[in-house]
Amino acid sequence: MNRSVLSKKITGELIDNLKNDSHAFLSFLRNQNDGIIIYVLEKLGRLENGYSREPLQNLLNHSNENIRALSIKNLAKIEDINLLSTFVKYASVDESTLVRREAVSAIGRLRNEKTIPVLINLLKDKDPKVVMQAIRGLLVFSYNSKVKNELKKLLNHPNELIREVIHKEVNGVQYKSKSQQKHDESPEFLKNIVVHGDVQEIIKYVPDESVHLTFTSPPYYNARDYSIYQSYDEYLNFLERVFKEVHRVTKEGRFFILNTSPIIIPRISRQHASKRYPIPYDIHPFLIKMGWEFIDDIVWVKPEASVKNRNAGFLQHRKPLAYKPNAVTEMLMVYRKKTDKLIDWNIKQYSLEKVKKSKVLGEYETTNIWRIDPAFDKVHTAVFPLELCNRVIKFYSFVGDLIFDPFAGSGTLGRAALNLERNFFLTEKEAKYVNRIKEELNKVGGLFNQIGQSRFLELNEFIKLSKGEI
Numbered sequence: 001m002n003r004s005v006l007s008k009k010i011t012g013e014l015i016d017n018l019k020n021d022s023h024a025f026l027s028f029l030r031n032q033n034d035g036i037i038i039y040v041l042e043k044l045g046r047l048e049n050g051y052s053r054e055p056l057q058n059l060l061n062h063s064n065e066n067i068r069a070l071s072i073k074n075l076a077k078i079e080d081i082n083l084l085s086t087f088v089k090y091a092s093v094d095e096s097t098l099v100r101r102e103a104v105s106a107i108g109r110l111r112n113e114k115t116i117p118v119l120i121n122l123l124k125d126k127d128p129k130v131v132m133q134a135i136r137g138l139l140v141f142s143y144n145s146k147v148k149n150e151l152k153k154l155l156n157h158p159n160e161l162i163r164e165v166i167h168k169e170v171n172g173v174q175y176k177s178k179s180q181q182k183h184d185e186s187p188e189f190l191k192n193i194v195v196h197g198d199v200q201e202i203i204k205y206v207p208d209e210s211v212h213l214t215f216t217s218p219p220y221y222n223a224r225d226y227s228i229y230q231s232y233d234e235y236l237n238f239l240e241r242v243f244k245e246v247h248r249v250t251k252e253g254r255f256f257i258l259n260t261s262p263i264i265i266p267r268i269s270r271q272h273a274s275k276r277y278p279i280p281y282d283i284h285p286f287l288i289k290m291g292w293e294f295i296d297d298i299v300w301v302k303p304e305a306s307v308k309n310r311n312a313g314f315l316q317h318r319k320p321l322a323y324k325p326n327a328v329t330e331m332l333m334v335y336r337k338k339t340d341k342l343i344d345w346n347i348k349q350y351s352l353e354k355v356k357k358s359k360v361l362g363e364y365e366t367t368n369i370w371r372i373d374p375a376f377d378k379v380h381t382a383v384f385p386l387e388l389c390n391r392v393i394k395f396y397s398f399v400g401d402l403i404f405d406p407f408a409g410s411g412t413l414g415r416a417a418l419n420l421e422r423n424f425f426l427t428e429k430e431a432k433y434v435n436r437i438k439e440e441l442n443k444v445g446g447l448f449n450q451i452g453q454s455r456f457l458e459l460n461e462f463i464k465l466s467k468g469e470i
């Protein structure tokens, strides 16, 4: 029975009657299937202390774990310390972790000092979610020195989420900003400049915590002539060095979005196989190690007609193992510079007016699948579609922010930034692409791109600028 049919059959009035008459509730439960019992348990609402526990306690031996868990959840609403032994029993012996977690949560909801020894005991549980619920219950008594000591012991717990929670509770919010600048501001000299040179050299002169958002598509390993490396290891090491610096120059709790996809190096002859490199998956581990927190994976989907066809052989012979799907996706891996502070903290660093001006109004993509046509450029062979940059900038930055692309190519991100009243900072190694950026930026109209606002610099000029010498 679906929920709309159920809601007609099991009315609010019926549920109220069952709540007020435990005999009627008991006989009702005897005749119903699991779906209806679950529906009623979910809809019970508030339960006062005088409410009869019997119907719910009867359900604690039900064979369906969802029914047992919901019964405990409802019993917890009564906040009766006499139920402690019932909750302890189910927290310790029930075979379902769902029920055990609910029982520990119920113990915590009692907010009674008598629960302290039980909750301390549950800190040794094997299920990290049970431990987490026990921590939650104990935090109410964090003034108690025994509780504090027991929680401190978890600083080296094997589970990373438990370690993080305890670390925050014991040591408080730790991040110390290395920048004197307000969070919503960035150094003037970085605004709307394109620097020609190797990003590894240029970035050394960028102060810590200057950038609000980085969105980039790194050179693909040996796929184009601007991206030749001796080995895959050398390529990954190069990206690791650059992204470590991106981490340094990023402001607290701000985002880094990386567009990559696996690439294929074709076979040298029919006697050899081609090799596929899983670039996003190889980059991910070192990003986490250097202090980026993984937030989301967005899949950019292109029309099949726009990508290389790998299907021709299989289409003919249909032999298993030789299947080669056409690769229509690229990844947008979304990371945040790790901090104890919540996203709300970042938003609060902006004036109400700026937040209002930056709102993403109207229709927007609600899923992590972004269907966007690829873009083509007469000079550069691998450019971002403008729409991709527009979305990333709107979702992950505020008006006036500084947006960085270390591998700027034709500078699509810069154009999008100007259109959306953000500032850009671009670096690009190849002169021909820097010239392309110049041509493209000149086409951007609007108040934000007043004549002379964008500047093009060589590395030596940028160094002087960073030192305030020009």
Ligand SMILES: C[S@@+](CC[C@H](N)C(=O)[O-])C[C@H]1O[C@@H](n2cnc3c(N)ncnc32)[C@H](O)[C@@H]1O
Binding pocket: 197, 198, 199, 200, 216, 217, 218, 219, 220, 226, 227, 380, 382, 383, 384, 385, 406, 407, 408, 409, 410, 411, 412, 413, 427, 428, 429, 430, 433
């Ligand atoms: C995939 S393309 C980026 C395209 C860009 N997203 C666009 O919309 O045009 C990567 C770019 O990184 C540049 N590049 C490679 N190594 C670099 C380095 N060490 N420093 C700066 N740029 C570099 C390449 O010249 C290339 O233009």
